[in-house]
Amino acid sequence: MGNQKLYKGSLQTIILKLLSENEKMYGYEITQKVKALTKGELKITEGALYPALHKLEAEGLLDVEVAKVDNRLRKYYKLTESGTKETVHRLAQLDEFIQTMQHLLNPKLA
Amino acid sequence: MGNQKLYKGSLQTIILKLLSENEKMYGYEITQKVKALTKGELKITEGALYPALHKLEAEGLLDVEVAKVDNRLRKYYKLTESGTKETVHRLAQLDEFIQTMQHLLNPKLA
């Protein structure tokens, strides 16, 4: 994506959204999924992702489960009950934000 | 707007867009215009606005013209030639960002 700055603030919501669709995911998997879904437009860096996951966990929105696959560590994250509720809320806010921006960009429509 | 965090990074683009439609505007006017256009959803704070205007000016995208109206100071900003070009670019990026986000939120469509 040209202006990476614009996605500031939406990373947590993206993570929550993916977890609402996938039951459980691990960090690296999330970065690959986002890259695939956005056709390479959006690249989540590790320096942003891992702190974000830790924060969501600390807030009680995610649970972690460590696994070992092919002798490599994986940390699977899944939504808690509270996380599921919060996801609905955050997605609504993101949708509202997008509509607000479209309204600003194109006041004639909307 | 519920999640004010989301609009982080888009303030400069909003300013540029408004100036591309209005020839010249002053700071306070911009805050009021945004409030009106978004029906109160988005409130630009002075602590964000003025530094942003100064930065855009420092980057050569805006020109300033000081005026005195009703014995009160006003600083009118307008796009420079370079600012006009940059506005097109930033709006395209914002549009791309919005589409990317919609793609993430609703992978079935788009």
Next chain:
DNA sequence: ATGTATACATAATTTTCTTATGCATAATAT
């Protein structure tokens, strides 16, 4: 007098990212 609106500005702090590292295993290419 007191509060609200208009109009600018900056400083301290916080949030959220980027960039740069670091560690470790597995698979692939040369």
Next chain:
DNA sequence: ATATTATGCATAAGAAAATTATGTATACAT
């Protein structure tokens, strides 16, 4: 064989962009 790429986690230093809290000043209404 060995160097690179992919997989997988993590943190620290720094930058960017906001929030929050001030500060100054005029005009108008109660």
